[in-house]
Structure formats: structure tokens, C-alpha cells
Amino acid sequence: MGGPHLSALHVLHALCVLLILLEDGPQSTRASACPQPCPPDSSCVGGTACRCDPGFQSSSGKTEVNPGETCEDIDECEQPVEVICGKDAGCHNTKGSYYCTCKPGYRPGSGATKFSNARENTCHDVDDCKPGQNSCHKSTQCHNTKGSYECRCRPGWKPVPGSPNGAHNTVCEQEISFPTWTTPPEIKSQSLSRFFERVQELLRDFKPASAQGTIQDIIQEVDNLLDSPGDLLTLPLSEQHCVATILLTGQEQILRELSKALPNGPLTFGTAVGTELSLEVKEQEDKNVTLSINQATMLVNWDVVQDSGGSGPSVVGLVSSPGMGKLLAEAPLVLETEEQSVLHETHKGLLQERSPVLLSDVISVFVSNKDTQNLSSPVTFVFNHVSAGPRQKVFCVFWESGQNGSGHWSTKGCWMVGTRDASTTCQCTHLSSFAVLMAHYEGQEEDPALAVITYVGLSLSLLCLLLAALTFLLCKAIQNTSTSLHLQLSLCLFLAHLLFLTAIDRTENKVLCAIIAGALHYLYLASFTWMLLEGLHLFLTTRNLTVVNYSSVSRFMKKFMLPVGYGVPAVIVAISAASRPHLYGTPARCWLHPEKGFIWGFLGPVCAILFVNLAFFLMTLWILKSKLSSLNSDVSTLKNTRMLTFKAIAQLFILGCTWCLGILQVGPAALAMAYLFTIINSLQGVFIFLVYCLLSQQVRQQYRKWWEGVRKTKAESEQYTLSSGLLSDAPKHSVVKDDGLTEKNRKLSQL
Structure with a gap:
């Protein structure tokens, strides 16, 4: 009987313990169930002994804890993290437990910020190079790495001294590589040699921090050379044109490189003799950018400015060189075939014995993009210049270098949008050095007889x-x-x-x-x-x-x-x-x-x-x-x-x-056909009136009725006037001449 009795007691004891747990909680259960109170972070087991809670262990290392011992927290994170939390995660110990989180640079795919074991791990790498998720300087490029990122200098840039490449705080400066700009061996000029010596000194001592000052010094040196050309003007014209080509292309390349070291923003500069610079350095913001100087304005699409292979700020600049015209005197003008035919139709052609004349300053354009020969959208220029005279045609031209090092003015890829007395608007599909040129043409002499026939014939036709x-x-x-x-x-x-x-x-x-x-x-x-x-x-x-x-x-x-x-x-x-x-x-x-x-x-x-x-x-x-x-x-x-x-x-x-006669105005019969064409077509209105009105019987009858009506009205008016005059002043009409008296008597007889 002892066995069943003991089992009943055990069941009764368990029920009592459950009731105590429901009413007073686990601590009162431990305190009341066990003979002695259990230490903190432990619980009574079987009503006879205390055991540390999960995540804790006794100070002796045993499972059960004695009344004089304590339960200490177990650091689960001491175990290998890959075992507990899995790959690319970190472990965080808490009192009696732990939790896992993804490492910096990783993000949980499940969306949960915490998890408790490796089976719940969904950590994957985050692209830290997205905007706003890194601290890279604008002079660097962000490169994502596994769990992190690096800030590396852009191509053509180098770390500023003391700033290691690849660190999050890397700051870079642009590497400047200047093109060769020296005197050609075939040109012997002391003025040009001294100019290039001074330019090489400026470029040799160049520091990125002094980019603005170096740009101004380069422009000033070019200005000084053009203002005092010295023996340059004694060179043959072909060599002078070659020097102009070297100066224009070299200045464009040097200014493009120097502008890379400028901070964002505009820059304007002018010299005492009228040379001007206007440039803009900025990130791509607006679709169009406008640069203005006193003698010209340029409107260009920003997509044309940006270098297709680069990133970051881009530069666009405009330089006017009024002194360049000295070296470009008597430079030839080459027209496109289509423009030559148009000019021949309208003006007979240019006078070859008279060289074209520059109306405007020569302006040069430099941009970050080096591929500017076939632009996606045309660049617009507005030139201010002196007025052209009679028999003078204005052209939008650019300076095209030749294979022999010289050059000439060309209209290829440029056309005139409109012109006024003191300004001309041009558009071009490439970038280079531009100007507005004036050329003399042979005017077509109008035959005064044809002009008289035209005006007289058209006047008759109008009537x-x-x-x-x-x-x-x-x-x-x-x-x-x-x-x-x-x-x-x-x-x-x-x-x-x-x-x-x-x-x-x-x-x-x-x-x-x-x-x-x-x-x-x-x-x-x-x-x-x-x-x-x-x-x-x-x-x-x-x-x-x-x-x-x-x-x-x-x-x-x-x-x-x-x-x-x-x-x-x-x-x-x-x-x-x-x-x-x-x-x-x-x-x-x-x-x-x-x-x-x-x-x-x-x-x-x-x-x-x-x-x-x-x-x-x-x-x-x-x-x-x-x-x-x-x-x-x-x-x-x-x-x-x-x-x-x-x-x-x-x-x-x-x-x-x-009008087909106009086609026959060629060869020996051109003059005769011109007269025949002018006479017949200017009298077209006369033919219409003759055929459709005068030769129409119905119209003639109507004209006759209108004329008889007019005559009848006039006769009645004169009859009334004459009758009134005879009644009021008979003697007065006795002195009228015979012709007038006869006509009046005839009209009176018709009454």
C-alpha cells in the first residue's frame, strides 16, 4: 500500500506547487517549495534542490547550486561566432541569453534586426557606394568591398599628401599633364622662343593650389606676345598662320588642363588690351550653360561639355583674343561646295583678289570633353562686330589647321542663323577657334531695262x-x-x-x-x-x-x-x-x-x-x-x-x-529669254483681264450697259444743270463759244 500512497502524495504535492506558481510566481515557489531559498537566477527542481536557470551556471561548475553559491551568466559568445550566429554576423551576450546581428556593411534579408541562431542568418553585403551611404570625398570614387567600401582617387587624380589612397577620408587632387608646347624647329623667331621659355617656367613651377593664378599668367603671356609680336610679323604669311595655329591649339589644351585644378564655380579675367576669359566649373546640373564676354556669347548643352569617360566636375571656357588677327591677316577662306553654289547664285562669287577681313575677335572654346568634332547638339555663338558694307558677305568660320602646320578659315560644320548691323548669330557642330569673317563679292548687275519692264508690267497687271x-x-x-x-x-x-x-x-x-x-x-x-x-x-x-x-x-x-x-x-x-x-x-x-x-x-x-x-x-x-x-x-x-x-x-x-522660259535662260539666248520671260509673266494680269473680261460677249454687254447707264446719268445731270442756268441767267450763255453752244443745243434737242 505504500507505493500508491506515496504516488498520491507526490501528485498532491505537484498540484500545490502549481497553485503556488500561479499565485505567487516562480521565486515564491522556489522559496516555499525547497527546504532553503534558492539563489538568484536559479529555480527549485523537484522541491528538493536548486538549479541555475538556462544561460547561467553555478560558481562551482555543478548543475545544482548550493545555498552558499551563486548562478553566474554564461557568455555564449565565447564560442565560435560562425557556429552560433553563422557567417557575416556578430554575437551579443545578454544576461542569461544572447542575440545575433549582421556585421557592419551587411544587412539581413529577412528584415529582422536580431536573430538567435545560425539557421536564421540571412545577412548579405550592402552596396555602400550608393549616394548618402558613404563618406567619400567628391574628388574620389567609391569602390564597394565585402562588408565595407574604399575611397579611391579618380583616374587622373592622386591623393593629397598625407591622405592615404583607399581610406574613408581620402582626399585627392588632379594630376596635371601638360602637352608639349614649344617652338617648331622650322620657325625661327626670338619673340616666340622667349614666349615658350616663360610658359615652360610657369608650368614647371605649377601647384594645383595656384591654378587660377597660372591661368591668368598664361593668358597674359599670350596677350603680351600678340601685343608686341616683334619678328613674328616679318615671317612669311604661311609661317605666321602656322604660329597662330600653334598658339590657338596650345592655349586651348593648356587651359583645359589647368582648369581641372580649379574649384567649382565661375571665373572671369581680362587684360588691359582686351583679351577676356570666362569659364565655369561645376557638376552636371543644368542642361545648358551660357558664357559671355564683351565680344561674344556662347550657349552650349552640358552633355557636350562633360567628358564621356570621366566623372565629377566639368569645365567649359571661352577666350577672346583680339590680337590674334595680326597673325591671321590674308588667311584664305575655304567654303563648302554647297555654300559656293549658293553664293554663285546670289552674288556671282567672291572676289579672289581681295582677302577676307575679320569682323570679330577670334574666340577659342575649351571643354572637359576632348571629342568635340561631331557634337550631338550644335553650339550657338553670338558675335558682336563692326558692320559690313555693301557687296560684303558675312560668314561664320572656324580656324582649321592644315597638314603642313598652317591653316585656313573654313565654314564646314558652321552656319549663320541670323545677322544684324553689329551682331551675328552662328551655330557649329564642333568646337575650335571661331570668328565672323567678311568677304567681298561680285554683285550681280541688274539690267535696268528688265527692272523697268518688271515694274511697268506688274503695275499694269495690278490695275x-x-x-x-x-x-x-x-x-x-x-x-x-x-x-x-x-x-x-x-x-x-x-x-x-x-x-x-x-x-x-x-x-x-x-x-x-x-x-x-x-x-x-x-x-x-x-x-x-x-x-x-x-x-x-x-x-x-x-x-x-x-x-x-x-x-x-x-x-x-x-x-x-x-x-x-x-x-x-x-x-x-x-x-x-x-x-x-x-x-x-x-x-x-x-x-x-x-x-x-x-x-x-x-x-x-x-x-x-x-x-x-x-x-x-x-x-x-x-x-x-x-x-x-x-x-x-x-x-x-x-x-x-x-x-x-x-x-x-x-x-x-x-x-x-x-515660267518654263526661266529654265531656258542659259547660253547665248539667255538675255533674249530673260526679256521674254519678264515681259510675258509681268503682264499675266493683263492677259487675265483681256481673255476673261474683254473677250467675253456677256461681259462686254454688261460693260456697255454700265457705260450707257453712266452716260445717261451724266446727261440727266447736265440737262438739269443747263435748264437751271438758262432760267436764271439767260444772257450769260449768249457769249459761250460755238462749240459749247452747239453741244448744249444738241443735248437740249434730245429732251
């Missing part, structure tokens, strides 16, 4: 076009589709001729000249479009002689002639203006510039219309020929058809086909 337009508007008997076409053609030609006579030479204001050129472009294209519709309508009218059903074609003409007549020219002009707006207006005329084939925006549609109208004309004559051969005794029909044939031939001039 006739005005009368024709009034006729088409007021004469109700002839108003139909054909009359509407005549009216629109007359209005367009009237406005075009009027604008041509009054504003074709208004080239003073470039914006106004461009607007005039655009308006003339539209009005003449509209005139030719209406000529095309006239030719189509004439063809359909003659075709109506053999085709029964014509109503659908007539409705089509009425519905679409206005959108086609005014819409097609508007589309052509809009495309031309959107593609090359700066080519509206030339230095001599407010018309389309022949550069880059822009003139074909007018000639192309005109040639197409003339070709189609000529085809319509030939088909019309063929139909009329067949119709005339089939007629017999129908005299009225024969008469009308012959009149239509005459009008068809007359419309050859009206429909613009005589």
Missing part, C-alpha cells in the same frame, strides 16, 4: 487684276464655277504682285523680311494652285463637248476648289517654315534662301503644276481639234468652239506655262 476682280464680283450674268476660279486667281495674283512691288527689298528687319518671304511664298503657291484648278476646269469644259454627264464633276469642283486652292499652299508653307524658318529671307531679297535646297519648297510644287497644266493644255487642244473637224454647218457652235480654242491658247500664258 487689270483689280478691274477683273470687280467684274467677276459685280457682273451677275457671268457668275459660275469658272468665274469663281478666275476671281480667286485674280485676288491671289493681285496680292502677290502688290507685296512683291512694295516689300521685296525690305531686308532691314530680318523678322519682317522673313514674314514677307513667307507671305510671298504662300501667295505665289496659291496663285499656281488656282492656275492648276483653272487648267483642270478648262480640260473638263472641253471634255464636256463630247461627254454627256458632267454634273458630278461640276459639283466636285464647287465643293473642293476652296480647300484645295488655299489649303495645299498652306500645308507646303507650314512644313517649310517648321523645318527651316531661318531660311526665309536673303541678304538681298525677302524671298526663299537657296541654301540647302530650300528654294525647292517653291520650285518643286511650281514645276509639278506647270507639267500638269501643260498636259491639260495639250489634251484640251486635241479635244478641240477633234471637235472642230467634226463640225459642219452649225455656225454658232463652230464660232463658240473656235472662241474656246482661242481662249485655250491664251490660257497657256495665264496658267503659268511661260
Whole structure:
């Protein structure tokens, strides 16, 4: 019986212990269950002995702790960390426990900042080179390492003395490697030799901290040489041009290298004789940067400035050298083939016996990017210069070095955007040394007789076009589709001729000249479009002689002639203006510039219309020929058809086909063709009034009615005036001459 009884007692004892634990907690349990109180950080086990809690051990090293002993914390982190926490983690001991965290430079993938064993380890390396996660100086580049990073000098940079490369606090300065800048052996000049000696001294003693002072000294030395060239001016012109090439290219390269050591920010500098420097050093911030000096302004995209293979700050600089013109005297100008052809068309060509003249200072551009021969976006320059005179053309040029060491002015890759009396805007797709050049050209002598014919003919055409337009508007008997076409053609030609006579030479204001050129472009294209519709309508009218059903074609003409007549020219002009707006207006005329084939925006549609109208004309004559051969005794029909044939031939001039004479102005017959072309085309308005008004029987009848009405009104007015005079002052008229008395008596007899 003892066994079961003891088991019951044990169960009862366990229940009591559980109740005590629930009510008073573990310490009261230990104190009340064990014979003696357990030490701190221990617990009573089985009601008979005390044992240290997990994470603690007795001072004797035994499992059970005696009343006189203490439980001491076990340092779990004394064990190998890889075993407890795993790789790339650290262990942190706590009282009775521990926890693991990722090492610096690592981050837990689970997102938990702490974990308790190696199985929970998800530590992986962090990219410390992301912005804001490292302390690298801007003169260095961050290189991520496993669990950390290094700050290393950028390519072309070196650590500042006392700053070890690779440390977090590394500071670097740029390594400066100056190009060779010495006197060429084939050029014998004491002034140039002394100049290079002084330059070499400055570069040999260069310290990055004194970069700004060295830049100013280099510019001053170049300025002194150009101000007092000495024996340089006694050299042959080819050698002077070679010296200019060496100075321009060398100065550009030296300033680019020196500017690398400058701090961020702008720098401007000027000398007493007018040489100026303006540069900017900064990180990429804005898409565009503008540099200005007194004689020029440059606008460049920052993507062009930056070195594609580098990082950090970039530099862009602009230097003007007014004294460089002494060495560039009588330098030749080389034009591109296309520009030569344009110049020949407009000005006959340059006068070779007179050398081009510099209008502006020579400016040089240097940037961090060394690859500047084919830029993604053009650089814009605005030059201030003296005004050009008559028969002088302005060019945007750059100095191009030749294979023999010399050089010449060239327009390749540069073009003029606009010019005024004292400024010129240029754009270039490369960087070098630039200037605005003035060249003399041979003006095309205008034949005064042709000018008189043009102005007299256009004046007569304006009068006739005005009368024709009034006729088409007021004469109700002839108003139909054909009359509407005549009216629109007359209005367009009237406005075009009027604008041509009054504003074709208004080239003073470039914006106004461009607007005039655009308006003339539209009005003449509209005139030719209406000529095309006239030719189509004439063809359909003659075709109506053999085709029964014509109503659908007539409705089509009425519905679409206005959108086609005014819409097609508007589309052509809009495309031309959107593609090359700066080519509206030339230095001599407010018309389309022949550069880059822009003139074909007018000639192309005109040639197409003339070709189609000529085809319509030939088909019309063929139909009329067949119709005339089939007629017999129908005299009225024969008469009308012959009149239509005459009008068809007359419309050859009206429909613009005589513009083909302009193509024939070549060879020995050029002068005769020029006169024929000018006479016929300037009298186009007269032909319209003659064919469509004076040769129309209905219009003549209407004119006769108008004239009789005017005469009747005038006669009634004179009759009333004469009757009143006779009644009031009869003797007064007795002294009137016989002619006047006879006329009055004749009018009185008509009453």
C-alpha cells in the first residue's frame, strides 16, 4: 500500500506547487517549495534542490547550486561566432541569453534586426557606394568591398599628401599633364622662343593650389606676345598662320588642363588690351550653360561639355583674343561646295583678289570633353562686330589647321542663323577657334531695262487684276464655277504682285523680311494652285463637248476648289517654315534662301503644276481639234468652239506655262529669254483681264450697259444743270463759244 500512497502524495504535492506558481510566481515557489531559498537566477527542481536557470551556471561548475553559491551568466559568445550566429554576423551576450546581428556593411534579408541562431542568418553585403551611404570625398570614387567600401582617387587624380589612397577620408587632387608646347624647329623667331621659355617656367613651377593664378599668367603671356609680336610679323604669311595655329591649339589644351585644378564655380579675367576669359566649373546640373564676354556669347548643352569617360566636375571656357588677327591677316577662306553654289547664285562669287577681313575677335572654346568634332547638339555663338558694307558677305568660320602646320578659315560644320548691323548669330557642330569673317563679292548687275519692264508690267497687271476682280464680283450674268476660279486667281495674283512691288527689298528687319518671304511664298503657291484648278476646269469644259454627264464633276469642283486652292499652299508653307524658318529671307531679297535646297519648297510644287497644266493644255487642244473637224454647218457652235480654242491658247500664258522660259535662260539666248520671260509673266494680269473680261460677249454687254447707264446719268445731270442756268441767267450763255453752244443745243434737242 505504500507505493500508491506515496504516488498520491507526490501528485498532491505537484498540484500545490502549481497553485503556488500561479499565485505567487516562480521565486515564491522556489522559496516555499525547497527546504532553503534558492539563489538568484536559479529555480527549485523537484522541491528538493536548486538549479541555475538556462544561460547561467553555478560558481562551482555543478548543475545544482548550493545555498552558499551563486548562478553566474554564461557568455555564449565565447564560442565560435560562425557556429552560433553563422557567417557575416556578430554575437551579443545578454544576461542569461544572447542575440545575433549582421556585421557592419551587411544587412539581413529577412528584415529582422536580431536573430538567435545560425539557421536564421540571412545577412548579405550592402552596396555602400550608393549616394548618402558613404563618406567619400567628391574628388574620389567609391569602390564597394565585402562588408565595407574604399575611397579611391579618380583616374587622373592622386591623393593629397598625407591622405592615404583607399581610406574613408581620402582626399585627392588632379594630376596635371601638360602637352608639349614649344617652338617648331622650322620657325625661327626670338619673340616666340622667349614666349615658350616663360610658359615652360610657369608650368614647371605649377601647384594645383595656384591654378587660377597660372591661368591668368598664361593668358597674359599670350596677350603680351600678340601685343608686341616683334619678328613674328616679318615671317612669311604661311609661317605666321602656322604660329597662330600653334598658339590657338596650345592655349586651348593648356587651359583645359589647368582648369581641372580649379574649384567649382565661375571665373572671369581680362587684360588691359582686351583679351577676356570666362569659364565655369561645376557638376552636371543644368542642361545648358551660357558664357559671355564683351565680344561674344556662347550657349552650349552640358552633355557636350562633360567628358564621356570621366566623372565629377566639368569645365567649359571661352577666350577672346583680339590680337590674334595680326597673325591671321590674308588667311584664305575655304567654303563648302554647297555654300559656293549658293553664293554663285546670289552674288556671282567672291572676289579672289581681295582677302577676307575679320569682323570679330577670334574666340577659342575649351571643354572637359576632348571629342568635340561631331557634337550631338550644335553650339550657338553670338558675335558682336563692326558692320559690313555693301557687296560684303558675312560668314561664320572656324580656324582649321592644315597638314603642313598652317591653316585656313573654313565654314564646314558652321552656319549663320541670323545677322544684324553689329551682331551675328552662328551655330557649329564642333568646337575650335571661331570668328565672323567678311568677304567681298561680285554683285550681280541688274539690267535696268528688265527692272523697268518688271515694274511697268506688274503695275499694269495690278490695275487689270483689280478691274477683273470687280467684274467677276459685280457682273451677275457671268457668275459660275469658272468665274469663281478666275476671281480667286485674280485676288491671289493681285496680292502677290502688290507685296512683291512694295516689300521685296525690305531686308532691314530680318523678322519682317522673313514674314514677307513667307507671305510671298504662300501667295505665289496659291496663285499656281488656282492656275492648276483653272487648267483642270478648262480640260473638263472641253471634255464636256463630247461627254454627256458632267454634273458630278461640276459639283466636285464647287465643293473642293476652296480647300484645295488655299489649303495645299498652306500645308507646303507650314512644313517649310517648321523645318527651316531661318531660311526665309536673303541678304538681298525677302524671298526663299537657296541654301540647302530650300528654294525647292517653291520650285518643286511650281514645276509639278506647270507639267500638269501643260498636259491639260495639250489634251484640251486635241479635244478641240477633234471637235472642230467634226463640225459642219452649225455656225454658232463652230464660232463658240473656235472662241474656246482661242481662249485655250491664251490660257497657256495665264496658267503659268511661260515660267518654263526661266529654265531656258542659259547660253547665248539667255538675255533674249530673260526679256521674254519678264515681259510675258509681268503682264499675266493683263492677259487675265483681256481673255476673261474683254473677250467675253456677256461681259462686254454688261460693260456697255454700265457705260450707257453712266452716260445717261451724266446727261440727266447736265440737262438739269443747263435748264437751271438758262432760267436764271439767260444772257450769260449768249457769249459761250460755238462749240459749247452747239453741244448744249444738241443735248437740249434730245429732251
